[in-house]
Amino acid sequence: MALGLGGSVYAAATPGETHQATGCKIGEMTAESAVIWARRTAASARLSNGIVRRGQGRAAKYLKPEENVELLEGASKGAAGWMRVVHDKGSTKWVEVSDQADFAASIPVAGLRAATQHKFTIETKATRNGRVDGELTGTFKTLPREQSSVPVRAALLSCQMYCHMDRADGFHIYESIGKWKPDFLLSCGDNVYYDSEDPVATSEAIARYHWQRMYSLPTLVECLRGTGGYWQKDDHDLLSDDAWPSMKDSKVKPLTFAQGQRLFREQAPSPAAGKPMYRTVRAGANLELWLPDSRDYRSANTDADGPGKSIWGAEQKAWLMKALRASTARWKILVNPNPIVGPDRANKKDNHSNASYAHESLEFRNFLKANFDGNVVSICGDRHWQYHSVDPHSGLHEFGCGAASDEHAGGTPGLNKDLHRFHRVKGGYLSIDADASTLRLQHRDVRGEVVHSRSFERKV
Numbered sequence: 001m002a003l004g005l006g007g008s009v010y011a012a013a014t015p016g017e018t019h020q021a022t023g024c025k026i027g028e029m030t031a032e033s034a035v036i037w038a039r040r041t042a043a044s045a046r047l048s049n050g051i052v053r054r055g056q057g058r059a060a061k062y063l064k065p066e067e068n069v070e071l072l073e074g075a076s077k078g079a080a081g082w083m084r085v086v087h088d089k090g091s092t093k094w095v096e097v098s099d100q101a102d103f104a105a106s107i108p109v110a111g112l113r114a115a116t117q118h119k120f121t122i123e124t125k126a127t128r129n130g131r132v133d134g135e136l137t138g139t140f141k142t143l144p145r146e147q148s149s150v151p152v153r154a155a156l157l158s159c160q161m162y163c164h165m166d167r168a169d170g171f172h173i174y175e176s177i178g179k180w181k182p183d184f185l186l187s188c189g190d191n192v193y194y195d196s197e198d199p200v201a202t203s204e205a206i207a208r209y210h211w212q213r214m215y216s217l218p219t220l221v222e223c224l225r226g227t228g229g230y231w232q233k234d235d236h237d238l239l240s241d242d243a244w245p246s247m248k249d250s251k252v253k254p255l256t257f258a259q260g261q262r263l264f265r266e267q268a269p270s271p272a273a274g275k276p277m278y279r280t281v282r283a284g285a286n287l288e289l290w291l292p293d294s295r296d297y298r299s300a301n302t303d304a305d306g307p308g309k310s311i312w313g314a315e316q317k318a319w320l321m322k323a324l325r326a327s328t329a330r331w332k333i334l335v336n337p338n339p340i341v342g343p344d345r346a347n348k349k350d351n352h353s354n355a356s357y358a359h360e361s362l363e364f365r366n367f368l369k370a371n372f373d374g375n376v377v378s379i380c381g382d383r384h385w386q387y388h389s390v391d392p393h394s395g396l397h398e399f400g401c402g403a404a405s406d407e408h409a410g411g412t413p414g415l416n417k418d419l420h421r422f423h424r425v426k427g428g429y430l431s432i433d434a435d436a437s438t439l440r441l442q443h444r445d446v447r448g449e450v451v452h453s454r455s456f457e458r459k460v
């Protein structure tokens with residue numbers, strides 16, 4: 001029996017067991033294509049009775065040489081083999097997977113119909129001519145074509161720390177998002193925390209374990225085989241707190257920045273090899289989203305601020321500004337892993353709301369003020385509280401989605417009456433509804449209840 005679409009229990013299947021304990025991630029959807037990430041595992045389910053490690057923050061510990069990461073709770077050991085995707089418009093070729101890339105593959109699927117719910121099955125097998133294992137089934141939606149004015153809805157989430165999950169099988173927000181049925185979700189960084197929870201990811205094997213235990217959680221498996229997404233990285237799922245490329249002394253040493261970049265592309269559906277991580281998502285006539293990368297091109301956070309200091313780098317910034325100006329979409333959303341408006345804690349040196357990047361922040365806000373009449377908004381993750389703030393200089397509205405659970409909320413500098421329109425130190429997600437006349441952004445709690453709503457209207 002394959003995993004059914006309506007089922008909520010992740011269990012071994014008969015007659016052939018499912019060998020996909022880490023579920024799937026459907027990503028990079030366009031009007032006619034998608035990329036389906038799949039991974040072949042040795043068992044049908046995660047290791048549920050393994051050794052539990054829950055230290056976090058300063059108490060996060062390193063794995064001792066005698067400890068085996070494969071024996072930790074949530075471990076989902078990979079297994080060599082073959083996989084393909086069968087969908088309602090055809091099937092892909094069989095792809096071989098091995099320990100070279102953690103037994104995972106991102107499989108392109110093409111020839112799809114726009115704005116359509118597509119069913120798919122991921123088939124795996126141990127050998128080229130062997131028997132097919134139990135299957136994993138799912139659905140996802142393709143984007144509407146650029147001319148189409150169909151309404152679009154999406155969910156933004158961020159900052160999911162494993163030790164702060166709010167139910168034994170994962171996170172409430174994944175169940176809430178699954179029930180709300182967005183066209184897609186946006187996971188904008190800190191998908192895992194390599195450096196600040198047990199075991200500190202000092203090797204590729206430990207880094208991969210962080211992904212295994214997170215994405216084998218039943219609430220994530222269930223949601224992500226029914227909803228496509230776009231994944232962005234931030235500091236903790238790349239390397240270490242506030243990371244930049246030339247950072248030398250990270251907590252996860254000897255794991256390197258380059259390894260972190262490669263592992264992210266290995267674990268989440270991403271732009272094709274050789275293409276930058278920054279990209280846009282055009283979802284019909286009404287909505288375009290910009291997904292910048294905030295780590296690959298940044299200056300050292302410790303550099304003095306000035307015209308040369310950048311989070312985006314010159315090339316990406318030029319792309320971003322050019323593409324924003326050229327866009328014909330009614331609503332334009334910057335899906336930024338980090339804040340621009342904030343406000344943030346005074347001691348931080350990592351984002352555009354901090355004094356350490358004030359120059360580039362002002363340059364960008366001046367650009368928005370000069371070129372747009374308020375139809376560009378910023379939505380972001382990274383900060384562990386939910387907020388809506390407005391930049392008095394440019395009028396830019398910013399919506400921080402907050403952490404994935406109430407347990408992970410905190411760290412705010414407090415309510416700022418000059419900037420905040422909404423401020424809540426709890427977890428949840430941000431919902432986005434866009435049609436020809438209205439863009440509605442709603443903060444939701446972890447159960448999906450609306451706790452704040454803001455709509456922007458434009459005459460059609």
Ligand SMILES: [Fe+2]
Binds near residue numbers: 190236382383
């Ligand atoms: Fe975070």
